[in-house]
Amino acid sequence: MVRDITLGQYFPGESWVHRLDPRTKIIVSLTYIVALFILHTFIGFAFATVVLIAAIAISKVPPKFILRGLKPIFLIIIFTFVLNLFMYPGDVLWHLGFLKITEQGLYKAVFLAVRLVLLIIGSSMLTLTTRPISLTDGIESLLKPAAKVGVPAHELAMMMTIALRFIPTLLEETDKIMKAQQARGADFETGNILNRAKNLIPILVPLFISAFRIAQDMAMAMEARCYRGGEHRTRMNAMHYGKSDALVFVLTALFVGLCVLERMYI
Amino acid sequence: MSIQVKNINHVYNKGLPDETAALVDISFEIIDGEFVGIIGHTGSGKSTLLQHLNGLLKPDDGQIIVGDTDITASGASMLEIRRKVGLVFQYPEYQLFEETVAADVAFGPKNLGLTQEEIDDRVRTAIELVGLDYDDIKDKSPFDLSGGQKRRVAIAGVIAMRPEVLILDEPTAGLDPQAHQDVLSMVRKIHEGDTSIIILVSHNMNDIAQLSDRVLVMDEGRMVMNGTPKEVFSRGDELEAMGLDLPDVTCLMRDLRSRGLNVPTDIFTEYEAEQAICKVIKGQEEKA
Amino acid sequence: MKFRTKYLIQAAVIAAVYAVLTVILSPISYGPIQLRVSEALTILPAFTPAAVPGLFLGCLIANLMSPVGIIDIVCGSAASLAAAYCSYRLRNKPLLVPLPPVIANGVIIGLELHFLYTPEMPLPACMGWVALGELGACYAIGYPLYKLLEHYREIFR
Numbered sequence: 001m002v003r004d005i006t007l008g009q010y011f012p013g014e015s016w017v018h019r020l021d022p023r024t025k026i027i028v029s030l031t032y033i034v035a036l037f038i039l040h041t042f043i044g045f046a047f048a049t050v051v052l053i054a055a056i057a058i059s060k061v062p063p064k065f066i067l068r069g070l071k072p073i074f075l076i077i078i079f080t081f082v083l084n085l086f087m088y089p090g091d092v093l094w095h096l097g098f099l100k101i102t103e104q105g106l107y108k109a110v111f112l113a114v115r116l117v118l119l120i121i122g123s124s125m126l127t128l129t130t131r132p133i134s135l136t137d138g139i140e141s142l143l144k145p146a147a148k149v150g151v152p153a154h155e156l157a158m159m160m161t162i163a164l165r166f167i168p169t170l171l172e173e174t175d176k177i178m179k180a181q182q183a184r185g186a187d188f189e190t191g192n193i194l195n196r197a198k199n200l201i202p203i204l205v206p207l208f209i210s211a212f213r214i215a216q217d218m219a220m221a222m223e224a225r226c227y228r229g230g231e232h233r234t235r236m237n238a239m240h241y242g243k244s245d246a247l248v249f250v251l252t253a254l255f256v257g258l259c260v261l262e263r264m265y266i
Numbered sequence: 267m268s269i270q271v272k273n274i275n276h277v278y279n280k281g282l283p284d285e286t287a288a289l290v291d292i293s294f295e296i297i298d299g300e301f302v303g304i305i306g307h308t309g310s311g312k313s314t315l316l317q318h319l320n321g322l323l324k325p326d327d328g329q330i331i332v333g334d335t336d337i338t339a340s341g342a343s344m345l346e347i348r349r350k351v352g353l354v355f356q357y358p359e360y361q362l363f364e365e366t367v368a369a370d371v372a373f374g375p376k377n378l379g380l381t382q383e384e385i386d387d388r389v390r391t392a393i394e395l396v397g398l399d400y401d402d403i404k405d406k407s408p409f410d411l412s413g414g415q416k417r418r419v420a421i422a423g424v425i426a427m428r429p430e431v432l433i434l435d436e437p438t439a440g441l442d443p444q445a446h447q448d449v450l451s452m453v454r455k456i457h458e459g460d461t462s463i464i465i466l467v468s469h470n471m472n473d474i475a476q477l478s479d480r481v482l483v484m485d486e487g488r489m490v491m492n493g494t495p496k497e498v499f500s501r502g503d504e505l506e507a508m509g510l511d512l513p514d515v516t517c518l519m520r521d522l523r524s525r526g527l528n529v530p531t532d533i534f535t536e537y538e539a540e541q542a543i544c545k546v547i548k549g550q551e552e553k554a
Numbered sequence: 555m556k557f558r559t560k561y562l563i564q565a566a567v568i569a570a571v572y573a574v575l576t577v578i579l580s581p582i583s584y585g586p587i588q589l590r591v592s593e594a595l596t597i598l599p600a601f602t603p604a605a606v607p608g609l610f611l612g613c614l615i616a617n618l619m620s621p622v623g624i625i626d627i628v629c630g631s632a633a634s635l636a637a638a639y640c641s642y643r644l645r646n647k648p649l650l651v652p653l654p655p656v657i658a659n660g661v662i663i664g665l666e667l668h669f670l671y672t673p674e675m676p677l678p679a680c681m682g683w684v685a686l687g688e689l690g691a692c693y694a695i696g697y698p699l700y701k702l703l704e705h706y707r708e709i710f711r
Contacts (some may be wrong), residue, residue, distance in 0.1 A: 009619065023566045032574065080671045087675065111672070118671075123627075127618055135618070142574060152607075161613050162566035166639045167615075173360075179322050180361035181351040184423060185345055185377030200591060201694065202373065205702060207365035207571060209409070215567040225561065365705055407705065 009127040010122060016244060017059035019131045022138030022243040029126040029250050035259045044262040052122055061128050062136050067119060073120065077113055084109035093172055135237060136160045162218070172210060177206045267333050267430045267462050269296040269319065274328030274338075276359070288314040290487040295473065296463055296480075303474035304467045306484030307509040312467050316433050319465070320351040332431070349378055352461075354430030357411065358420035358435045361452070367393070367411075367419050368404035374427040392426035393419075395459070396452055414445040416488060419546070425456060432456060433465040438473070450475065450477070475499060475513040475534040477487075500532045515539045564604035565611065565627050572612025592616070593688060594695035596634075596655040598642065599642035601703060606642050610635040626666070633662040648700060652692035660685030 017025075032048075039045060056063065088105030095101070127135070140157030147153045178188065181202045188199055276289040288311050296302050305399040306312050315321070318330060321337050321344050332336050337347050343414040355361070357516050363389035364370035367387050375385040393400045396418040403411075408419055418467065432452065450473060457464045468474055475479060481498040485508045499505070502512050502520065512520075519531045519539060529546050533539045575592035592612070598605035613634035617627045625706070633655075640654035664681030 005563045033287070083672050083675070087672070091277055109674075112673070116671070129707045131475070132615075132618065156303075156611065159562055159569060159607060160615065162563065163611055163615060166566060166570035167573055170570050171578070174578060175573055176355065179317065180355045180358065181373075182322060182344075183320055183348055184361075184374040184427065185348050186373075187345070194650075198695075198698070200594075201698065201702065202363050204575075204594070204699060206361055208359055208703070211571050215563040218575035219563040222563075222591060223559055365702070 009124060010131055011061045011065055011128045013129070015058060015060040015129070017055065017125070019244070020129075020248060021239050021245050022130050022134040023142055023239065024241070024248055025126050025130055026089075026135070026138050026142060028031065028248060029123055031256060032122045034120060035256055036115055037124065038259045038263050040263060041266050042114070043266060044112070045111075045118065045260065047059060047262070048118055048122075048260065052118060052125070055125055056121075057132065059125065059129050060081060064126060066128070070117075077116055081109050081113045084112055115266050132164050134173075134237075136164065136234065137237075141239065152166055156227055166211075167215070169214065170207070173210045174207055177203050177210070267298050269431065269463065270329075270331040271295070271318075272329045272331075274318065274325035274330060276318065276323065276325050280326075287487050289318070291521070292328075292487075292489050293480060294489060294492055297365065298462050301457060301464045301466070301477055303478035303481045304465060305469070305481060305510060306476060309486075310484040311487040313435065315354060316435055316465070316467065318446065319431070319433060320353045321347040322353070345378070346495070347354075349427050350429055351431045351433065352424040352427055353433045354421055354424050354435065354437060356439055357417075358424075359408075360415035361423075362408040362420060364417060365407060366405050367408055370408050370419060371426050373534045374423055378427060384469045388426045388428065390421075392422040395425055396422045397448060398422070413440060414448070416545050417441070417445075417449070421449075421452070426463075428460055431462060431463040431465065432461045432468075436469065437465045438468070438470065451475070451490070461478040467509075471499070471511050472515070475516075483508070495534050496532055498532050522535070562605045564602055565606075565608035568595065568598055568605050568608030569610075569612035569615060572609060573615040573619065576612075576616035578656040590687075590691055591695060593655060593659075593691035594699050596637060596641055596692055597651050597696045597700040597703075599638050600645040600651045602702065605644055606635070609638040626663075629662050629666040630659075633658045636662075649697075651700065652696045654687050655692050656688040659688045673678065 036048060039048060056066065085098055085101055085105050088100035088102055088108050090104030092100050092102050093106065130138070136157050139160070140153050141152060143156070144154040169241075182188070186199060186202055189204075271292055272296050274289055274292050275287070276286050278286045283408065293317065294306045299322070302338055304312055304315070312316075314323065319332070320326055321342070323337060328338070329336060330346065332351060335342060335347065335350075362370050364373065371389045371392055372385050376386045380388070389404075390400050393403065396419055398415065403415070403419075408416060409417065417437075421434075424432070432453075437453065438449050453464060453466070454477070466474065466477065480493055481491070481493065481495050482489055483498060483505070489507075491501065491504075499512055499516055502516065505512060511517075513534050515538075516537055518533065519529050519542070522529050523531055527543075527546060529542050533542055562642055572592045572595050575595070576590055580593050594610070595605075596609060598609065614627060614631045615632050637655035637658035640658070641651050644650045644654065660681045663684045664677065667684065668675065668677045668680040
């Protein structure tokens with residue numbers, strides 16, 4: 001069961017998008033998300049959709065893969081849609097007893113649902129085309145200015161890198177522990193929420209102890225290799241801004257400009 | 267009690283790019299009272315097979331019948347299966363979690379829904395069976411114990427469920443020679459008790475040769491040999507080709523033979539080796 | 555062992571455990587109907603200050619691992635950070651330790667839910683809804699976990 005979880009969202013590839021600097025992708029993704037909140041009509045959303053489709057096409061990530069990632073939240077989107085559908089006041093279109101659907105409600109529900117989908121796919125583009133380690137490097141670099149105000153950018157980035165490295169190991173440990181407890185009759189599948197929660201203790205405690213044991217060993221190994229903290233550490237794969245990044249920034253600025261215009265005039 | 271495995275297959279990650287066949291068409295039978303050893307290189311599917319025997323994994327096709335229950339049928343009670351078939355994983359001490367040894371060993375019996383009296387009784391019996399002093403250790407924290415003690419507590423936790431089949435995955439891994447022998451004696455003792463079938467997975471061929479009535483050899487997801495230790499270990503070349511060792515004693519005999527001493531090589535215990543060598547030397551003395 | 559490296563590793567481990575627990579128990583870990591068992595870990599700041607960055611990063615990484623999580627990244631992680639810090643300050647009052655995440659997540663995620671998913675649901679309702687889920691994870695699982703881990707304080711030193 002645990003083995004089947006695809007860690008994170010990264011889809012390997014060498015497309016133009018994959019090769020952009022991670023910092024560019026982070027900034028552009030955040031900008032896209034903000035833009036989606038600036039837009040306020042379906043025309044605007046159509047525009048944003050076209051841009052998104054273009055990005056997906058260039059990244060060469062198979063749409064099937066993206067849609068597979070959407071499966072778990074499909075229910076949430078439906079749930080949100082239905083909730084909004086029935087809660088908005090206005091000109092009634094249909095009613096059954098005290099349930100009513102209004103014109104405004106329908107509009108709002110579709111609007112919110114579409115925005116949600118665009119948000120999710122848009123932000124997925126970041127994780128689909130960027131390795132977690134590159135993301136960490138990118139975040140660390142972008143946070144460097146904050147270091148002047150006391151944010152320990154390097155430490156945080158280091159913690160994140162190590163955590164990422166730990167995760168597959170811990171997943172295996174968790175699997176082993178779960179199976180060992182199940183072999184002793186533990187049941188994680190049936191029972192109400194409270195019951196199932198209590199049954200997690202036999203997993204959490206050994207997991208913790210294992211995790212910290214591994215951590216001790218790792219800390220010792222790092223020190224034995226002269227790790228002293230990050231002031232002047234260099235990187236094996238240095239990040240570079242290139243011409244593609246510049247182009248992307250320009251296009252993004254254009255996109256945002258158009259979104260603002262949409263807000264003002266449409 | 268018997269175990270019948272009929273043509274099971276198990277594939278990991280079906281449909282994904284890293285699809286692998288972990289078990290391919292495995293069939294075998296274990297009868298009441300047998301001590302079965304399973305050997306195979308890492309990745310041959312041993313662990314996967316073990317997890318099928320107590321229902322942790324379900325095969326893609328095929329059947330597994332434990333006692334008179336088909337555990338692969340839908341609706342089979344997992345709790346009942348796990349009571350009958352106890353599985354001790356590698357490095358089982360990493361599953362300890364309770365505040366006291368007694369509480370941890372009681373975890374299994376508690377899950378079986380027994381009365382407090384029954385539980386206490388089983389805990390006491392199990393702890394003594396693994397060679398620890400009940401009164402001394404019952405209130406200690408499992409994390410204050412030595413590695414060897416922790417392992418015994420973990421094994422006690424499984425034995426407390428009184429399984430009819432006990433599966434042990436490398437129970438002596440990481441132990442010093444004394445602890446190693448202690449665990450093996452413990453396993454022998456358990457076999458003499460209520461547990462009628464023992465399945466031992468190990469890389470230690472000496473242990474396998476000494477203890478097993480039958481040996482199953484796994485290679486790349488398939489079961490390639492199924493016979494007595496004598497039968498299996500006589501096929502030394504095939505075993506070596508699979509990356510497996512022979513018992514030390516057998517290696518010694520083969521070595522001696524290749525250097526000209528006329529000794530038989532189908533020897534798997536020290537006693538037989540001693541006898542055979544003495545015989546040959548006496549023979550030579552008589553000639554001379 | 556130098557203080558610095560230990561702190562670093564502890565934080566990393568906590569982040570990793572949080573992420574693993576969240577990912578394993580998805581899909582209930584994401585979206586507007588969230589029951590993150592990993593939130594039980596919010597009692598950790600009572601044991602080590604490394605849990606403050608640890609939980610923050612854990613939340614960040616967990617959110618990175620799911621398409622729904624990504625929109626949650628800024629708000630979710632910020633909420634975790636604020637909560638962890640407050641829990642750390644309250645570490646001498648065990649019963650209050652699980653409270654900051656309930657409040658922080660309730661407020662911040664509640665705001666997020668209201669504006670993002672269901673603007674028609676009144677803000678207090680959104681907040682209350684999230685707070686309820688947090689209450690379950692933090693007190694029902696977290697507090698017993700706290701009591702258990704109290705016996706094993708040495709692993710944090």
